[in-house]
Amino acid sequence: MTVRIASRMDRMAPSGIRKVNEKALAMERNGETVLHFEIGRPDFDTPEYIKKAAIESLNAGHVFYTSNFGTMELRQAVAGKLKRENGLDYEAEEIVITAGLSEAVFAVLATILDEGEELLVPDPVWMNYINVPNLLNAVPVPYELREEKEYQPDLEEIRSKITSRTRAIVIVTPNNPTGSILRRETLQGLAEIVIENDLYVISDEVYERLIYDGEKHTSIGSLPGMKERTFTLNGMSKAYSMTGWRVGYVAAPADFVPAINKFHQHNSTCAVSFCQDASVAALNEEGDEVKEMVREYTRRRDCAVEAINRIPGLSCLKPKGAFYIFINGKALGMRSADLADYLLDHAKIALVPGDVFGPGGEGYLRMSFANSYENIVEGCRRMKEAVEELRKK
């Protein structure tokens, strides 16, 4: 039988992160000890009070489909959170609960982009913002995030890239892979451009709670005139260490909600029933759990940043959010993919080549510090030794 795969699948790139991970796992199967800094997931267990709520939900028999929109309790809890923490005034009816933020990306882009229409996306960026528009036959148009500008976009560049086909701008703050956050004045400048050009913003705020040194997160939808132009995407994965529970959400301009929900109906029907109940507890009954995780992330980040900046040939900015360090290895004169391979082979440390996130990431490596303090100390020691070896060659 001839295997024929639809050509649209060629428009999606396989995950570069998983490629590194698969190689690291194969090395482990051969008895090697690899330190994992490639995967973008918190390493903490989900807080106990959330697990307890899930168990109670299961015991209460909440094992069936919920409303496609999500349970009203969770939509209300999300609306409450957005009001309390983000200054966003959404009704529960303007919120759709999705199977992770990833599904929300698909649902929103399928709802707003016709074939051939353009979406401005950061470069570098989490790759779903390239792969999904490509699959939809729309056009992701990159705008640069540069280290020299602390990864703030150049507003003039954005203006210059807007055409009659541009529909929306994607922002990811805090950012994956750079760990930067968009300053309030940058967001105000972006908001002006969006309003002037009658565009939408897709604002990915999944790392919003993981923010350091007293920095403040601003939701662009809270700026004047922006609510009706903003799709605010968020979820439980990163803040509450719930990546496997698959609960995300989109708060959208009301007119778009039925179409987003239609996509979601046909894609996943609903987010998992008892995970939705647990998410209500996560949002409404939080104590110090997230704060404690942030304290530990800060300790790990500081340790890694200091160690990396002491390695001749490598340097990095101190990330203000998320749990990624974007390491500049350009001085070593290698392509990021080769450098990541070298470090995996020789130092047994798994890092993601920066170009996986777009051409702007070439010359960089992404290190996740969602790993134990001890592993970070050991990983940086191995990195130093291997880079010193490399420089002798």
Ligand SMILES: Cc1ncc(COP(=O)(O)O)c(C=O)c1O
């Ligand atoms: C920027 C960004 N958005 C969304 C996600 C996925 O979130 P979820 O687990 O809710 O699908 C990730 C995961 O790495 C991410 O980095």
